[in-house]
Amino acid sequence: MVGEFHAPVSVAMTGASGAQYGLRLIEVLVAAEREVWVMISKAAHMVIATETDVDLPAKPERLAAALIERCGARPGQIRCFAREDWMAPVASGSGASSAMVICPCSTGTLSAVACGASNNLIERAADVALKERRQLILVPRETPLSAIHLQHMLDLTRLGAVVMPAAPGFYHRPASVNDMIDFIVARILNQLGIAHELMPAWGT
Numbered sequence: 001m002v003g004e005f006h007a008p009v010s011v012a013m014t015g016a017s018g019a020q021y022g023l024r025l026i027e028v029l030v031a032a033e034r035e036v037w038v039m040i041s042k043a044a045h046m047v048i049a050t051e052t053d054v055d056l057p058a059k060p061e062r063l064a065a066a067l068i069e070r071c072g073a074r075p076g077q078i079r080c081f082a083r084e085d086w087m088a089p090v091a092s093g094s095g096a097s098s099a100m101v102i103c104p105c106s107t108g109t110l111s112a113v114a115c116g117a118s119n120n121l122i123e124r125a126a127d128v129a130l131k132e133r134r135q136l137i138l139v140p141r142e143t144p145l146s147a148i149h150l151q152h153m154l155d156l157t158r159l160g161a162v163v164m165p166a167a168p169g170f171y172h173r174p175a176s177v178n179d180m181i182d183f184i185v186a187r188i189l190n191q192l193g194i195a196h197e198l199m200p201a202w203g204t
């Protein structure tokens with residue numbers, strides 16, 4: 001436990017299509033009593049504005065307040081960090097340990113993480129997760145995939161990260177877009193070992 005919550009989970013939203021996956025993930029993590037550390041890239045803000053009616057400010061304190069209100073989180077349960085906040089706990093291996101999910105993950109961030117670029121806090125936090133052997137989950141959304149994308153996914157998988165493309169299945173007969181979003185979010189929670197009731201496990 002960190003403070004009054006369970007171990008924090010870092011959620012980075014980058015500029016791939018699928019902003020709703022990331023927003024729903026944050027919401028569900030809050031409901032699961034997790035502390036959530038949020039980073040949202042500039043491009044992700046554009047995608048959020050394009051794909052949803054959710055209005056999120058850029059400044060970290062105001063962003064945190066907006067997400068706390070949106071998710072019904074308790075004060076302090078969501079913390080947000082700026083693009084170059086190198087003092088954030090996720091920026092160093094000596095910071096509090098947390099699993100990290102990049103959702104959605106642009107191919108740009110995927111490639112930067114695979115190369116260890118660390119040019120912004122999202123890339124640095126992912127680099128820290130890899131070097132500290134912490135859980136790192138990337139949810140790319142792109143199609144078709146070039147050899148560059150596939151090579152970076154292979155490199156990251158070999159480094160211990162989990163690459164899970166935002167590719168919802170249809171065998172649960174989704175009746176709405178929300179069902180398809182929850183399909184992906186449920187898979188992420190399964191990876192994180194967080195119990196949920198978003199959809200039944202296969203075979204139950």
Ligand SMILES: Cc1cc2nc3c(=O)[nH]c(=O)nc-3n(C[C@H](O)[C@H](O)[C@H](O)COP(=O)(O)O)c2cc1C
Pocket residue numbers: 013014015016017018041042043044046047050105106107108109141142
């Ligand atoms: C509406 C919109 C949709 C986009 N969709 C994708 C996408 O599905 N996959 C992707 O890799 N990039 C997509 N992009 C491009 C990325 O946002 C762009 O490459 C950006 O530089 C990524 O930056 P970031 O990784 O720092 O967020 C999209 C951009 C916009 C504005």
